[in-house]
Amino acid sequence: MSELQAFLEKLHHTYAAMEQGEVAAYIPELSKANPDWFGISVVTTDGQAFNVGDTEQKFTIQSISKLFSYGLALEDHGREILLKKVGVEPTGDPFNSMIRLDEGSHRPYNPMINAGAIATTSLLKGDGPTDKLNRLLKMLERYTGHDVFIDMPTFISERATGHRNRAMAHLMLNFGMIDKDIDAALDLYFQQCAVMVTCQDLATMAATLANHGQNPITQTRAVNEDYVRDILSVMYTCGMYNRAGEWAYRVGVPAKSGVSGGILAVIPGKAGIATFSPPIDDNGNSVRGLRVFEALSKKYNLHMFDLSMGRCIFCI
Numbered sequence: 001m002s003e004l005q006a007f008l009e010k011l012h013h014t015y016a017a018m019e020q021g022e023v024a025a026y027i028p029e030l031s032k033a034n035p036d037w038f039g040i041s042v043v044t045t046d047g048q049a050f051n052v053g054d055t056e057q058k059f060t061i062q063s064i065s066k067l068f069s070y071g072l073a074l075e076d077h078g079r080e081i082l083l084k085k086v087g088v089e090p091t092g093d094p095f096n097s098m099i100r101l102d103e104g105s106h107r108p109y110n111p112m113i114n115a116g117a118i119a120t121t122s123l124l125k126g127d128g129p130t131d132k133l134n135r136l137l138k139m140l141e142r143y144t145g146h147d148v149f150i151d152m153p154t155f156i157s158e159r160a161t162g163h164r165n166r167a168m169a170h171l172m173l174n175f176g177m178i179d180k181d182i183d184a185a186l187d188l189y190f191q192q193c194a195v196m197v198t199c200q201d202l203a204t205m206a207a208t209l210a211n212h213g214q215n216p217i218t219q220t221r222a223v224n225e226d227y228v229r230d231i232l233s234v235m236y237t238c239g240m241y242n243r244a245g246e247w248a249y250r251v252g253v254p255a256k257s258g259v260s261g262g263i264l265a266v267i268p269g270k271a272g273i274a275t276f277s278p279p280i281d282d283n284g285n286s287v288r289g290l291r292v293f294e295a296l297s298k299k300y301n302l303h304m305f306d307l308s309m310g311r312c313i314f315c316i
């Protein structure tokens, strides 16, 4: 067994016993998740895969979808035009915060908070709602390397109860920050959040970004290479919401979390890493996931500003 596989198994064994955190319940369908589900996956840019635990369990991608739709919006509009519509400033606020929308600014702060993600999704090109959804799904399939599907119960559950997101869309419409067809934008946003993935998929998707936008297993290009650094920059500063600063300090790699319990991180040029465990903390980040990433970063010197690369298993 490789040293990495053995270390992943040790981490899995250690943190499986943790009992902190709660499974998200504000989207009713998410509350059905088993709090014991726990997986860790690593995919390297040369196509090796390491898995331990529930890495084939399907779950809805939720907020992790935001970074991929941001990539598609960059391809659709280019960096400078998109920047005029959605900023890249971290807020330090919760993912579902409305506070800064009420300042009457002309764009949401960043594409990783819900407001910015809804605005980003509303900008995706396509000939009507079906074409937009198909473009979004095809884009995600280039990252996963296989067909992806929407979990209808989760989509319907969030569409029926997502009043806060709906309120945000109305507030943004009021300030002229998004176009008037907000129901279509919200539907597409709820659909992208309800796409089913596994922990292995998330690691492959992260490895695709680590590999300059090309899937290291299928060799398919998922996103224009020019935009990978934009995606990674906003992940680094905004991907973990009001934990983004502490994450950058302790773990030191671009990452994104979702309320269903997934976290993915990109080690540029080297690997994608993902964890899946549904209990989350008050910031909406998976409790076991945070611990696993801290331990991995420490053991393999993954922090971007750690110059003592000696022990890094991903550095040949």
Ligand SMILES: NC(=O)CC[C@H](N)C(=O)O
Binding pocket: 061, 062, 063, 064, 095, 096, 114, 158, 165, 193, 257, 258, 259, 260, 284
């Ligand atoms: N942080 C998340 O994963 C939130 C996504 C969820 N669909 C929402 O909009 O509330």
